[in-house]
Amino acid sequence: MSGPIRVLLADDEHLIRGAVAALLSYEDDLRVVAQAASGAEALAMARAHRPDVAVLDLQMPGGVDGVAVAAELRTVLPDCRTMIVTSHGRPGHLKRALAAGVRGFVPKTVSAQRLAVIIRSVHAGGRYVDPELAADAISAGDSPLTAREAEVLELAADGAPIGDVARRASLSPGTVRNYLSSATAKLSADNRHTAVRIARERGWL
Amino acid sequence: MSGPIRVLLADDEHLIRGAVAALLSYEDDLRVVAQAASGAEALAMARAHRPDVAVLDLQMPGGVDGVAVAAELRTVLPDCRTMIVTSHGRPGHLKRALAAGVRGFVPKTVSAQRLAVIIRSVHAGGRYVDPELAADAISAGDSPLTAREAEVLELAADGAPIGDVARRASLSPGTVRNYLSSATAKLSADNRHTAVRIARERGWL
DNA sequence: CGAAACCGATGACAGATGTCACTGCTGGGA
DNA sequence: TCCCAGCAGTGACATCTGTCATCGGTTTCG
The missing domain is CATH 3.40.50.2300 (Response regulator)
Known part of the structure; x- marks a missing residue:
């Protein structure tokens, strides 16, 4: 037909x-x-x-x-x-x-x-x-990251120092550190760099 | 034939x-x-x-x-x-x-x-x-990294802290830091994480 | 042989980073 | 309405990291 x-x-x-x-x-x-x-x-x-x-x-x-x-x-x-x-x-x-x-x-x-x-x-x-x-x-389940946490983690994915990330995100460096810290904790990673890797593997980035 | x-x-x-x-x-x-x-x-x-x-x-x-x-x-x-x-x-x-x-x-x-x-x-x-x-x-040219520099950088590629890398490489933490520092300088990167990225891109890892 | 490069290490220092506590503000949801 | 989660920020603190100077040992090359 x-x-x-x-x-x-x-x-x-x-x-x-x-x-x-x-x-x-x-x-x-x-x-x-x-x-x-x-x-x-x-x-x-x-x-x-x-x-x-x-x-x-x-x-x-x-x-x-x-x-x-x-x-x-x-x-x-x-x-x-x-x-x-x-x-x-x-x-x-x-x-x-x-x-x-x-x-x-x-x-x-x-x-x-x-x-x-x-x-x-x-x-x-x-x-x-x-x-x-x-x-x-x-x-893998759902991402435990909030929107900003994922966003900031994304910006930090290239390994740039926190100052750069803060500038690109238009946020205070302290705030960036807080978000990265909580994201790192949620992913139980040693630091933001491994956090990025884990999030990438899980497809949460 | x-x-x-x-x-x-x-x-x-x-x-x-x-x-x-x-x-x-x-x-x-x-x-x-x-x-x-x-x-x-x-x-x-x-x-x-x-x-x-x-x-x-x-x-x-x-x-x-x-x-x-x-x-x-x-x-x-x-x-x-x-x-x-x-x-x-x-x-x-x-x-x-x-x-x-x-x-x-x-x-x-x-x-x-x-x-x-x-x-x-x-x-x-x-x-x-x-x-x-x-x-x-x-x-891209030839890799400016020495054998150990590349080896240590490879071990640091997953974002693990220096202590872990030192243990895996059976080296002193100080030595690892020195190698990573010189590698980072040679690649003119901000830190070892971006150095890893650059080396990867150039195929030097 | 002397020079140069690489390996491995130590110590010191400044700055970056991770962590925690705490403060406001906002927008839902019970 | 109150409460909670998320957003954005500050301040303080301990630790980690990057950088530098310096040392001794080894290979390698001229």
């Missing part, structure tokens, strides 16, 4: 994008109608080709990552289902993705056949989250 | 590995004779199938990365040319790779067609290094 599923593929790695496109083309009911190498390009392509499903790499150059694209697509093309494919499956990414309306979240370790199956499932209105990533996300 | 080029493909991401294998199979003179999802598996496969060219992902699970595989292959299968494919092209990786006898170093942003061309070139005895990565490596 309907034509093939129209797929948008976004991945900055040409080798992978092209190769996946080739493999998916073996499936009669899937058609890759557009490809993109960055988040911005993905949005432009989506507007132009109006795909049924957008398969997005999580990390792409240019600041606009897969989740951002998904969030934008939800308003621009509400009928387009989105899914994320990624190499590094941090729990927090999964949460962000689901919050952005993403319906599929899979690691790149899956085979192309499985990917095709999942694309069909997502297109049909289903959801799919890699079981292992889901387990990680559940065990 | 000779058969197709026998290729070993090693990448932990099944999606990519399978897809690249499929694309390379379009080339009449290339044949993917073995695939591996880890460094150890790659070595086993290489021993069993004796490929002409090994295409290795830089980062693979299990401690044995692409460069380690290449180094091992040089003694086990001296006739097998090796090349590295990677997503993150840090200058230092390139150096390590070349030192390990790798003859090709390309980012995953290349197309499959180009990869095929490069495989042929490497098999014919040529070398190929991505121009952009080469430029980065040259501009």
Whole structure:
């Protein structure tokens, strides 16, 4: 009753994008109608080709990552289902993705056949989250950090001294120290640097 | 006068590995004779199938990365040319790779067609290094860090306090501080944490 | 041999950092 | 309404860190 599923593929790695496109083309009911190498390009392509499903790499150059694209697509093309494919499956990414309306979240370790199956499932209105990533996300739990704590920790992530962080956050150095101290305590880390690492691992940053 | 080029493909991401294998199979003179999802598996496969060219992902699970595989292959299968494919092209990786006898170093942003061309070139005895990565490596230059400085910086990379680092390095805390201080100065960083970041970026860690 | 570089360590010092207590202010929620 | 959590700040204190000078030992190179 309907034509093939129209797929948008976004991945900055040409080798992978092209190769996946080739493999998916073996499936009669899937058609890759557009490809993109960055988040911005993905949005432009989506507007132009109006795909049924957008398969997005999580990390792409240019600041606009897969989740951002998904969030934008939800308003621009509400009928387009989105899914994320990624190499590094941090729990927090999964949460962000689901919050952005993403319906599929899979690691790149899956085979192309499985990917095709999942694309069909997502297109049909289903959801799919890699079981292992889901387990990680559940065990990681919710972030205990308040908004400001996370914000300040983010600004301190590059290892800059507190003075710099305070200036960038437009806060008093003392306040910054307090936030970093409480964040460090909540993550039971030795100092803010390990706190950053832990928060990153948990996907809370 | 000779058969197709026998290729070993090693990448932990099944999606990519399978897809690249499929694309390379379009080339009449290339044949993917073995695939591996880890460094150890790659070595086993290489021993069993004796490929002409090994295409290795830089980062693979299990401690044995692409460069380690290449180094091992040089003694086990001296006739097998090796090349590295990677997503993150840090200058230092390139150096390590070349030192390990790798003859090709390309980012995953290349197309499959180009990869095929490069495989042929490497098999014919040529070398190929991505121009952009080469430029980065040259501009990054050699590491100014001494062996101990790099070692201590590595141990301090997780943000652990100096006492821990000293214990793990079996050094006096004072000595650790001195090494970290000189390393920080050489990298003109604010503190050891940013020094770690800079060294990582340059591939000196 | 002498010089230079690296390794390992100590001591001293200033400044950065982590921790705690305490003060206001604000916006919910019971 | 009161109470609590979060936000923003100050002050004080102990500790950690970064920096410097200095020492003795070793390798290596000219």
